[in-house]
Each structure stands twice: as C-alpha cells, then as structure tokens.
Amino acid sequence: MRKRMPRAGRRRLLSVRWRPARPPRRRRSEAKTMQEEIIVEGKSVEEAIEQGLSQLGLSREQVEVEVLEDAKSGLFGLMAKAAKVRLRPLEGGVGRAVRVAREILQHMGLEAEVEGMMEAGQVKINITGAGGILIGRRGETLSAFQYLLNRICNQDSERWDRIAVDVERYRARREEKMVEMAERLYRKVLDTGKAVTVKNLSAHDRRIVHMTLKDRGSVETHSHGTGRLRKLVVAPRGGKRPEHREKNAGGASDRVRTFTKRFESPFA
Structure with missing residues (x-):
C-alpha cells in the first residue's frame, strides 16, 4: 500500500506557485550597442566622430557615420559653424558593406583595414593596406571589386544602397x-x-x-565607340558629330560581368 502524505505536507505543496524566470540583465556593453543614433557637433568632422564614439562606447568600425554638415570658418573667427555628424550603431547598410568587403579581401589573401561611412546618401568604403594590387591598371580591379561588392550587398535588400569603394584615396x-x-x-x-x-x-x-565641362557654354563633350575602343571627345559647341561604327572590344565591364556570373556568393 502507498503511504498517504500528511495533510500539512499537502498544504505546503499546494501553496507553491510557479513564477516565470526573469530575463538576464543586459551587460553595459550590450546596452550601449543597442543605443539609438546620436548627432554630435565638433570643430571638425573627425573631432565630432571621436566625441560620438566616446559617448556610444563603440569603435569606428561599429558605427555608421553620416556627415550632416562640414565645419565652416567665419570671417576673423566670427560666425563659424561646427561640423555635425550622425552616428548609428551597426549593422546597417554600412556595416554589411564593411563586413562583406573584409571577407572578400580575406578570400583574395589580402590584409587591409576597411572603414565605412555614410555621406550624401551613399555608402563610402575606404580600404588601407591593399595598395596597387586592389587598384589594378587604371583602376580596373578596383572597379570590379566595387561592382562585386554592390551586387552582393544589395542582392537580398529591399533598398538599393549605392556603395563607392576607394583605396588609399586613389579615386x-x-x-x-x-x-x-x-x-x-x-x-x-x-x-x-x-x-x-x-x-x-x-x-x-x-x-x-563630362561633369566638369557640362556647364561650359562654348564646348560640348560626348563619347563614341564601345568597350576598350570607346573615346572621349571635347569639341566646339554646335559642331557636327561624326558617325562611328566600331565592334565591341570587350571592355572591363564585360570582364566584371563574366567574373560575377562565375562567382557564387558565400557572404549573403
């Protein structure tokens, strides 16, 4: 026979209530990472960025930087305007671009520093340390890298972020x-x-x-030809344009498209 539990024991057992476990407290570093974007002013853009990073407790690589206003010096130091920047914790368009750029460089066997910022609605990536290997002849390798980065970062995105890549201020x-x-x-x-x-x-x-001379009333610019045979013409305005028929010589853009078709992205 089973022994019956005393009534006092049953009362104590029935009085126990289930309580949900409290979620673990977020560490300070995690709380700072989840902080909203901030707008900071400084004497220069770099100074404003440094102040913002100090407030967020993050590094340059962990935030998206958007330059809102450049610093302007007034006459005799009067009416000067401070630089203004907006800092957003990653990962956004800039964060994804920085991460993918680093992974591509690793697959290429290149060690380089990658920084990103948002300026005038455009994601700007600057790479330091890759040198001429990533630039290539007349910047062809750099253009291919930029094209590939844009395709990978925007392939599953609802909004297309235009990404411009520069290497040690080459562009x-x-x-x-x-x-x-x-x-x-x-x-x-x-x-x-x-x-x-x-x-x-x-x-x-x-x-x-084209953009430099577009507002010059006395001259006009146009291009003719295809691929590597494409040429730039600067002519007096109003002159007759000759007709040119040339075969496609397979320019850099063709090689980039061919390379991209063969490339299966591991970064999505």
Missing part, C-alpha cells in the same frame, strides 16, 4: 587629375577651335570630364 587623387585634364582640354579647344579626342579612359574618368 580622390584620380578625380583631381581628371578635373585638371578637363581644364586643359577645354583651353585647347578654345585656342584651336578643333575637337580633341582622348583614348584609354575608364567610364568613371569620362564621367568626371
């Missing part, structure tokens, strides 16, 4: 050279009254020249 220096070249071509066309043709420019370089 910035190249843009300065293209602007100077555009000015020289402009003066040459004015002096001679004849059109000038330039070969072996990338699509990015041609676009810089």
Whole structure:
C-alpha cells in the first residue's frame, strides 16, 4: 500500500506557485550597442566622430557615420559653424558593406583595414593596406571589386544602397587629375577651335570630364565607340558629330560581368 502524505505536507505543496524566470540583465556593453543614433557637433568632422564614439562606447568600425554638415570658418573667427555628424550603431547598410568587403579581401589573401561611412546618401568604403594590387591598371580591379561588392550587398535588400569603394584615396587623387585634364582640354579647344579626342579612359574618368565641362557654354563633350575602343571627345559647341561604327572590344565591364556570373556568393 502507498503511504498517504500528511495533510500539512499537502498544504505546503499546494501553496507553491510557479513564477516565470526573469530575463538576464543586459551587460553595459550590450546596452550601449543597442543605443539609438546620436548627432554630435565638433570643430571638425573627425573631432565630432571621436566625441560620438566616446559617448556610444563603440569603435569606428561599429558605427555608421553620416556627415550632416562640414565645419565652416567665419570671417576673423566670427560666425563659424561646427561640423555635425550622425552616428548609428551597426549593422546597417554600412556595416554589411564593411563586413562583406573584409571577407572578400580575406578570400583574395589580402590584409587591409576597411572603414565605412555614410555621406550624401551613399555608402563610402575606404580600404588601407591593399595598395596597387586592389587598384589594378587604371583602376580596373578596383572597379570590379566595387561592382562585386554592390551586387552582393544589395542582392537580398529591399533598398538599393549605392556603395563607392576607394583605396588609399586613389579615386580622390584620380578625380583631381581628371578635373585638371578637363581644364586643359577645354583651353585647347578654345585656342584651336578643333575637337580633341582622348583614348584609354575608364567610364568613371569620362564621367568626371563630362561633369566638369557640362556647364561650359562654348564646348560640348560626348563619347563614341564601345568597350576598350570607346573615346572621349571635347569639341566646339554646335559642331557636327561624326558617325562611328566600331565592334565591341570587350571592355572591363564585360570582364566584371563574366567574373560575377562565375562567382557564387558565400557572404549573403
């Protein structure tokens, strides 16, 4: 026979109530990571970023930086404006781009530092340490890397984030050279009254020249040809454009598309 439990024991047993376990407290570092975005001002953009990172308790690689206003110096130090930046904890568009860029570099066997920020609605990635290997001939390898990064980061995204990649300010220096070249071509066309043709420019370089001279009323720019045979023409405005029929020579963009088709993304 089973022994009956005493009544007092039954009362104690029935008086026990179940209580749900409390969720574990979040550590300070985790709480800071979940913090909302902040807007910080400083004498310069870099100073504002450093102040924001200090407030969030995060590193540069853990936040998305958007430059809202650049610092402006007033006359005799009066009416000066401070720089203003917005910092958002990752992972967002910038965080994903930084992570994928690092993984691609690892697969390429390259050791480099990757930084990202949001500026003028565009994700900007700057890579330091890869050097000429990632830049390639006239920036062709860099353009392929940028194209691949855009495709991977946006393949499953509802919003397309435009990603611009630079290596140790290569694109910035190249843009300065293209602007100077555009000015020289402009003066040459004015002096001679004849059109000038330039070969072996990338699509990015041609676009810089077009944008530099688009508001010059005395000249006009256009491109003709396809692939590697595509040329840039700066001519007096109103001149007749010759017809050009050239076969596609298979430019850099064709090679990039072929490479991308073969590439199965492990980063999605």
